[in-house]
Amino acid sequence: MSRTEEQGGVPATGSLAHRVPDLGGLELLLAVARLGSLGGAARELGITQPAASSRIRSMERQLGVALVDRSPRGSRLTDAGALVTDWARRIVEAAEAFDVGAQALRDRRDSRLRVAASMTIAEYLLPGWLLALRAQRPDTAVSLHAGNSTVVAERLLSDEADVGFVEGLTVPTGLDSVVIAHDRLIVVTAPAHPWARRRRSLAAEELASTPLILREKGSGTRQVLDAALGGLARPLIELSSTTAVKAAAVSGAGPAVLSELAVGEELAMRRLVRVPVEGVALARDLRAVWPTGHRPTGPARDLLSLTRG
DSSP states (O other), rough: OHHHHHOOOOOOSSOOOHHHHOOOOOOOOHHHHHOOHHOOOOOOOTTTTTHHHHHHHHHHHHHTSEEEEETTTTTEEEEHHHHHHHHHHHHHHHHHHHHHHHHHHHHHHEEEEEEOOOOHHHTTHHHHHHHHHHHHOOOOOEEEOOHHHHHHHHHHHTOOOOOEEOOSOOOOEEEEEEEEEEEEEEEEEETGGGGGGGGBBOHHHHHHHHHEEOOTTHHHHHHHOOOTTTTEEEEEEEEHHHHHHHHHHHTSOOEEEEEGGSSSHHHTTSSEEEBOOOOOEEEEEEEEEETOOOOOHHHHHHHHHHOOO
16 A cells, blocks of 8 residues: 555546546635635535535545534634645636636627528528527627538538538538428429410429529539439529529529429419429428537527527
8 A cells, every 4th residue: 555545645646637626626615714614615605514514525535634624613724724725726716717718719609600501591491590590699690601502511611601501412521410391392484384384294204305494503402303303404594593593484484493482472473383293303301511520509509499490
């Protein structure tokens, strides 16, 4: 047995966490020193007196020295206890500074939220989510970058966004995800187009052989359509936003494939007509995405909660 162990202490080996009392114990010791009463210290810290006594005894065993003399007149520090209290005060002050710094980091994180989203989500879902987030976090400044799914992934992986939203069939490499909603692509055309009056559903072959107004490659909408048609979709025009595709279809330029979310008003007002399709898988998941292993925190976590609610 070592000399330290013979004296009731602990050998100076192993992790520092096993040799130094925890912060709660040090705060208790400081309260005893200030108040001269173990019971008073316990009340101040919101614990029972037996729990306070147990914590002091645990520290004494851990350090191998007596810290507090208890008597009917109160509790006083031993000489060793007074010395340990001086050290404890410096540790607690350092912990308070650490806590202030950590809070400053959280405040900086919470002061802004950078969102990247593919076009359909950015235009038709995010405005409502962001209004709800503002009610919860009025001091958080939000910036939104809208682009296709490829751009969303690039911004997340280059630390230019805190959370993203995509519409494609697959999750970009390097990102984790969760499904937040479901969507379906539909074929629409202006009322004057021959397809608007047809009674039979379009087959996949006819849809694939017809030039369409399409989103650009790299967009979630285009990924779903290309997968459904085996890569045979023929572009009449390629446009970089859902709004532009919709406007071109309304003008009579040709049929388009768009999200149901994007054309509700146009269908209700008969500016566009839905064309039935059979044998084509046009359903898709809408996903929140973030860099692998870095699940959203702070405002990004709260936004994610709102989307799933």
